[in-house]
Amino acid sequence: MPTFHRGHTTIAYTDTGVPEGREDAPVVFFAHGLLFSGWMFHRQIEHLRADYRCVTIDFRGQGNSPRARGGYDMDTLAVDVAELLRHLQIPVVNFVGLSMGGFVGMRLAARQPESVHTLTLMDTAATAEEPANRSKYKTLSKVYRLTGVRPLRARVAPIMLAPGNIDAPWVEDWLAALDRTDRAGLAKAIESVADRDPCEDEAVRIIAPTLIMVGAEDAATPPAKSRRLEELIANTSFHEIPGAGHSPSMERPDEVNAILSAFLSEYNA
Template identity: 30%
Template sequence: MPVIDSHGCPLDVEITGPTEAPVLMLSSSLGTTKHMWDPQMDAFNAKYRVVRYDRRGHGKSGVPKGPYDMEMLGRDAIAIMDGLKLDKINWLGLSMGGMEGMWLGAHAGNRIDKLILSNTSAHYADKSMWHARMNAVGKAGSVASIADMVINAWLTKDFQTAQPGTAARMKEMMIATPVDGYLGCCAAVRDMDHREILKNIRVPTLIIAGSKDPATNIAAAELIRDAIPGSKLAIVEAAHIANVEIPDEYARVVLDFLGSK
């Protein structure tokens, strides 16, 4: 797995799939690593050269002191594209990965063939939730302090009961996130406002929303769809980390869009 330097921050990158296939680049949720996408890798690798990575502050990537912002995180993605000599990619980002995708679509649309923005939001008008979350993590010195609350937004109660091992692995992934990295990324989400740039996205775009997602609801997805010319909205029966909760259906929705004209 290569390590790509982005403005002094090492980013851990994994590349799989056929060498000559079109590239699908994956960006995950706050508090997860590239392994969030494990449920889709067989399906994606069958048709695409898949690039996934740990964003700064997460997994095996560097943890520079925050705060971070969306431009910084978007430029990390561009640094990976440049480092791997990728002129164009398809982008699939979930939650925070979708926020990065909006920035990329508006500022580096020439690098993107198709854009998928999953379980995400363009803006948080009420910052109090982010302040409270950051205060709790900072005071405790661990992401474990909010893990129970967050996992209940990530995955429905029914899924957690039916698939306790998967739910436990997702919770462990969250708790392992370095505090400085988590707080740095929380600041980026808290301060983000993509509403004015959405109209500048001109690449084919799909928005995926979970009908049971309390973190980024259907109204947030509809706002993005209405602002991006020609974009489409797919609603799936899942909570926030939709790709983990409904892995096969999620892969089908993504691949159908990527394969469409």
């Protein structure tokens, strides 16, 4: 997997490149949720790569990006994305962010509107984490740092997935990837998400056409929080995904692909 360096930080990414015969193809940039990596969008990339250049990032301490000295906060991650795009000489993207990726995407769209042509926000919110959740996630982070994810499966899976998807075949691949992740780095990422600042004041400045999707059974970011984004962002469309929890790109990929394709086609004709 290719990497780029920002100071002392190494950040992994993937890039499908320009589709054959489509030198002017738009770019779709995917930003993953906590405990995942760019891998969580592989079904969307398979679906889109014939018509779009698809790029993913692995945030600091997650996926194939090693532990960083610091800078796990959402503001720094937004700069990481901007620097990666500069490194790849990509001036504008269709940004797709799930949960933590959405926290980053909203900041980028508000601060650098010229770089975000469309914005897709999945299972995310502009608010700070609820105090009860913040405490729970920090406790899980401490335990994970000592034991790894396997002993926590029964507590983590219901947060990330709808009940009917907890034993899906791909879940084992996800847990195996977490087993390979540096625990200290991922623990810092968890704590930074738990402690994130709200960005409602920035969300109201977003001008990019915005698609909002949320799993109907999302326990981590319930649909009502995604509905709040409709009130903050001027140009939005909203879709609730039946049978999905906090990770619909993996739980209900066909439904997500259909909705995302239609949205991208509308604004990239």
